[in-house]
Amino acid sequence: MLGVREWNIKCGKELYVVESKRDKWRAKCYSRNPKCNNNFRSDPPCNWYVYAVKKKNDNMWQITRWVDSHNCYGTVVGNNNRSxxxxxxxxxxxxxxxxxxxxxxxxxxxxxxxxxxxxxxxxxxxxxxxxxxxxxxGSWESNFRELPQYIAALQAANPGTVVEWLHAPARSSECHTFTYVFWVFGPSIKTFLHCMPVISVDGTYLKGSYRGKMLIAVTKNANKYVVPIAFAIVDEETVESWTWFFTQLWVHIAVHRGKKLCVISDRHKGIINALKNLQVWSENSVHQFCLRHIRSNLMQKFKVSRLKKLCWIIGIG
Known part of the structure; x- marks a missing residue:
């Protein structure tokens, strides 16, 4: 009933819905609302009224009763309108x-x-x-329901794209709830063969109704441009989620390099644990901590501005 509300707004009046059902709708002047402040009630009561029914044949609404004007002073306050x-x-x-x-x-x-x-x-x-x-x-709920179709579309549009799901135990065979999902684009797998043997990993918050995390792995090409290579959506940054992420990262990407890799990250315990306890990574990679994170932690503790530059000089020296 957008048209009815807009008519009231143009008149500088407000309405309140008396009845709203599947096949009928009634509204009166807001001054007739029992919750309306008595100071705004008109005397006599405002006569404005509208009644509409839904037609069965064409599924449209028809106004069957309409009082053409308000006879009240109105209830609009501060140029706001509840309609x-x-x-x-x-x-x-x-x-x-x-x-x-x-x-x-x-x-x-x-x-x-x-x-x-x-x-x-x-x-x-x-x-x-x-x-x-x-x-x-779409809403957050509909987007998450469509995530499998979206991932499938990514695979169809990017030949060679790899997707791995980790499903939670489900009570029904018809409903699979995912815990983690990992994907890497086919072109990224080939690109990494010609990039620096360096991988930087980090996690970031997902905004919105679902407070999950996205894990990301990137590298640099010969022109020193950042190249994203792998992604994952997990519930939290934990030892389990990072271990699963690094397992997929090795199987689908890192194993193809055939030489020792350097992994750069912050000091998250999940990352440290995964690289230490996963044999393929402990034997084939060197783990270094990100200087920006180290500098940030240093500044949080000491809060001395001149240390910021000194930390950077020491780190790159």
């Missing part, structure tokens, strides 16, 4: 979001102010932006 829902704003801005996914909240509020002459809160604009993104790209 303007975040889902209505999402409908208005979805085109803008398609053009620019980083469409900022400030511009959304300015756009709605220009269109409806209504001020909306930051939180309402944020919810509208979130819903518009979900309409375009």
């Amino acid at each position: 303007l829902k975040s889902r209505d704003i999402a409908t208005r801005i979805v085109h803008n979001m398609r053009e620019d996914i980083s469409y900022p909240i400030k511009q959304i509020r300015a756009f709605i102010k220009d269109q409806f002459h209504v001020d909306i809160s930051y939180s309402k604009a944020w919810r509208a932006r979130k819903e518009a993104i979900e309409r375009i790209y």
Whole structure:
């Protein structure tokens, strides 16, 4: 009933829904809402009213009763309007979001102010932006459900791409819950043969509803450009997850080099444990710690600015 709400907004009025069912919908002036502040109630009560039913044949809504105007002073306070829902704003801005996914909240509020002459809160604009993104790209839940299809599409579009899943024990054979997933693109496997025998690994947080982690391995080519070579999604950075990641990294990538590798990382216990206890890595790699992480840890402890430069000079010297 977006049209009804927009009509009320243009009139500077608000409505509240009395009944909302699958086949009928009723609304009255917000001044008739029992929760409305008594200071805004009109005397006599506002007569505005709308009743709509859903037609069975064409699945469209038909307004069967409509009182054409409000006879109240209104309930709008501070140029805000409760009839303007975040889902209505999402409908208005979805085109803008398609053009620019980083469409900022400030511009959304300015756009709605220009269109409806209504001020909306930051939180309402944020919810509208979130819903518009979900309409375009899907929700967190739908994206995770589609992850297997997405990974399969990556394999189809990139010949030679390797994907490994580690599934959690499932009660039903029809539902497999994954714990870890690892993938490396086919071109990356071939590219690594011509890159420096150096691998840098790290983990990063996944933002959103699912607080997982992404593990990444990169290297450098002859022009000293960073080349991503392997990825994994895990629940947490643990000894188990890093051990599984390094196992897949060796089987599908590192084993093809045929020479000793250098692995650079921070001092995460999971990485140290995996490289120490996995025989193929302990025998065929040298583990070094990232100087940037060491410098960052040093500065957190001592907080002396001149040590930052000295640490870097010592490290690269």
